[in-house]
Amino acid sequence: MDGNRDEIEIIPVNGLANFFAFCRLPRLIYGDQPGFAPPLDAERWTMFAHKLNPHFKLVESQAWLARKNGKLAGRISAQIYNEAYTPLGASRAQFGCLDAIDDDAVVAALIRAAENWLRQRGAAVVHGPFSPSIWSECGLLVQGFEAAPMVFMPWTPAYLVNSLERQGYTKARDLISYRYDVGEKDRKASPRIAERPEWRERLNIRALDLKNIRKEAEIIIDIFNDAWSENWGFVPFTLAEFMSSADALKMVMPPEGGFMIELDGVPQSFGIILPNLHEVTGDLGGRLFPFGLPRLISRIRNHSFVSGRLALFGIRRALHRKAAGGAVILAFIEEMRHRSKSSSFEHVEFGWVLEDNFGMRRPIELSGAKIDKIHRIYEKSLAA
Structure with missing residues (x-):
């Protein structure tokens, strides 16, 4: 590896040209590496543009690009949450969007830029990557580099883990993603929990009403906030953040992809399964304009997706570790199996789940799902 620091320039992402470069950088440096799929530029713009993502109202943030020999070589971001949104058990100071070529000097320069910015604002500990939040894309990939790429799940190369750890970063938490292969047993399965006498009148499963999305x-x-409120790193997911992507959700979520489970007439759990858009965007090279958008809309409507992701799930805390909660989770799994009868999905990714959230991991593993990917959140003391 060539680590000539004199050739490396760190540039704050201020201005439209650098912002666009920041958004497209991963596909420029990772290219056709197995397991990587380029996200759409337009989707990245809505994620990282301060005026389009309400998340940035909760934080002070800055991003940087790295150039080596005049060529784009990496990127990083840093943020500090407002005191009203302190993550549970984690630092308000975070880094994210760490992507770079295989060069320790480039990674070190990016890390220094983020750490110095955070120190200037009083940070003593940093956690990350959160890109840009815990409800977006989290962690560096440490297992599953060649697994099927999945929508809204970050891909980073193995060398990046080693480079970051050489900068003094250590594991804080692992995030586990599971793969569930849908088989004939699922499509032939009949609901049992919902038909039991003690639950038949109490449990109701309905589709999400996308016409009344708000x-x-x-x-x-x-x-969701009630379900996740005791988990490490939790920051309340705001209604504004959800609504910022609601129109896109309505466009891409299949009719069988969203449902609510009610117990005694009260909503207690929900699930949202998204099709894996990478199946229909691979040949677009991340670009939607000028001709990609109508092509994408047509593909989403007509493509038979073979993979999807359980992107959002929650069950109220009051039901955790109770018989009613177990019934709701089993009803959720049975409902997913029931919906597979009208779906082309061959596998679904459940993710992610915190490594120590055994209350969620156990039923997932009992369903037959296997660990597919592990992403790692890192930490470092910034004390002098």
Whole structure:
């Protein structure tokens, strides 16, 4: 590896040209590496543009690009949450979007830029990567580099893990993603929990009402924040953040992809399964304009997706470790199996789940799902 620091320039992402470069950088440096699939530029713009993503109202942030010999070589971001949004058990100071060529000097220069910016704002400990939040894309990939790429799950090369650890970063938490292969047993399965006498009148499963998405969103956010509120790193997911992607959700989520589980007439759990858009965007090279958008819309409507991701799931805390909660989770799994009868999915990714969230991991593993990917959140003391 060539580590000539004199050739490396760190550039703050200020201005439209650098912002566009920041968004497209991963596909420029990772190219056709197995397991990597380029996200759409337009989707990245909505994720990282401060005016389009309400997340940035909760933080002070800055991003940087790295150039080596005049060529783009890496990127990173840093942020500090407002005190009202302190992550549970984790630092308000975070880094994200760490992507770079295989060069320790480039990674070191990017890390120094982020750390210095955070120190100037009083940070003593940093966690990351969060890109840009815990509800977006998290962690560096440490297992599953050649697994099937999945929508909204970050891909990073193995060398990046080693480079970051050489900068003094250590593991904080692992995030586990599971692969569930859908088989004939699922499509032939009949519901059992919902048909039991003690649950038949109490459990109700309904589709999400996308025509009244705001009303549904209020219920989803209430359940989701309640369900996740005791998990490490938790920051409340705001209604504004959910609604910022609601129109896209309505466009890409299949009719069988979203459902709510009610117990005694009260919503207690929900799930949202998204098709793996990488199946229809691979040949677009990340670009939607000028001709990619109508092509993409047509593909989403007509393509038979073979993979998808359980992107959002929640069950109220009051039901955790209780018989009613077990019934709701089993009903959720049975409902997914029931919906597979009208779906082309051959596998679904459940992810991610915190490594120590055994209450969620156990039923997933009992369903037959296997660990497919592991992403790691890192930490470092910034004390002098």
